[in-house]
Amino acid sequence: MTTPRRTDRSLSSSEHATLTETATAHNYAPLPVVVAEARGAWVTDVDGRRYLDCLAGYSALNFGHGHPVLLRAAREQLERVTLTSRAFYNDRLGPFARDLAALAGMERVLPMNTGAEAVETGIKVARRWGYRVKGVPADRAQIVVAAGNFHGRTTTIVSFSTDASAREGFGPFTPGFTVVPYGDADALRAALTPETVAVLLEPVQGEAGVVVPPPGYLAAVRQACTDAGVLFIADEVQSGLGRTGATFACELEGVVPDVYLLGKALGGGIVPVSAVVSTSAVLDVLTPGSHGSTFGGNPLAAAIGHAVVGLLETGEYQERAAKLGVQLRDRLDDLVGHGVQAVRTRGLWAGIDVDPALMTGRAACERLAARGVLVKDAHGQTIRLSPPLVVEPADVDRAVDALAAVLGEAAR
DSSP states (O other): OOOOOOOGGGSOHHHHHHHHHHHSOSOOOOOSOOEEEEEBTEEEETTSOEEEESSHHHHTTTTOBTOHHHHHHHHHHHTTOSOOOTTSOOTTHHHHHHHHHHHHTOSEEEEESSHHHHHHHHHHHHHHHIIIIIOOOTTOOEEEEETTOOOOOSHHHHTTOOOHHHHTTOOSOOOOEEEEOTTOHHHHHHHOOTTEEEEEEOSSBTTTTSBOOOTTHHHHHHHHHHHHTOEEEEEOTTTTTTTTSSSSGGGGGTOOOSEEEEOGGGGTTTSOOEEEEEOHHHHTTOOTTSSOOSSTTOHHHHHHHHHHHHHHHTOHHHHHHHHHHHHHHHHHHTTBTTTEEEEEESSSOEEEEEOTTTOOHHHHHHHHHHTTEEOEEETTTEEEEOOOTTOOHHHHHHHHHHHHHHHHHHHO
8 A cells, every 4th residue: 555645734844954955956055944935024934933034035025925916916817828938929928018118218128037047138139239230240249247246157157257156167168258346447448349249237246245336336337338339238137126225226326227137026926037128229139039938928927027017116115125225224234343344235135244253144144044034145254134125114123133133142
């Protein structure tokens, strides 16, 4: 007689962790928390313990877990049609693309799925634009990028990463990229040549630890790109769609790039949705057969993405991120010199450098999880806070209080 397989919900936290480590590749090192349910800014593990989610899926959950507007859009579309492929039109893609383009002040949208796909697509668009519009000789196109970048982990993208862990063992690498220091406008301008087709930058470097460029840097990049006749491509996969207190982080510097790369929050934390958003003059270099995706622009993704655009059109979430971001910054500033070496913020997004004499960033994350707050470390000593934009003010204080308690205990 065959023994019935145990249901997933009957497993303990440790059993889930063991099963995951046994059955999946070891490309992540998760904290020992097994999430079973979530709503708003809170998640619940399989043992019924609740945690304040201060990672929000690396900004994929800007609108929180289970936002009713987004769930309703998903449910309604699930009952109609979920996939057609771009071999046919569907009734959700056009309205989504029209309104996303308008939100960005652009004209056209190229829908994809993941953030890395958006970056890869942006690279292809820039190269073809360079050959067909700028007149760069064939196969000579160069793209300038910044040290400390994180644009994804495909082979081409890690080719211009400066993170050794992302590159080791994955060569040979794709040529055509020049790396300059982030925040150094003079170095960037000096790197531009007649064969440069684009500058690809994050307005805020999230994976690097929420690294904010110096004032005026993005404007200087914009001017350098204009002067050299190259595209300014802003990777706003993490920084965009409300996170920084504006729809796009570039807006905080009064800058409009030639191309936006979007993802994460565009799928509402429900499905992967990404997009390249630009003008007709740029995106019209693509022709049928030159680029595509079976799932890019599918009706389910477009319905959810359209609902996300609708939420952002109100300005409510951008305003909330700006207001709560001030509260977060003020509270975190009080910790500098008390277990924290430096704090960097942009809206409801913070990078916190923990004093290495006390603990590593990973250790801080583990101790915060024990106190019911989920965060993620970056590059050794830095932890990142990026709660959903629906988080309550009292819960922002709760997160900072937990961090203060963890640092205080370590300092005793």
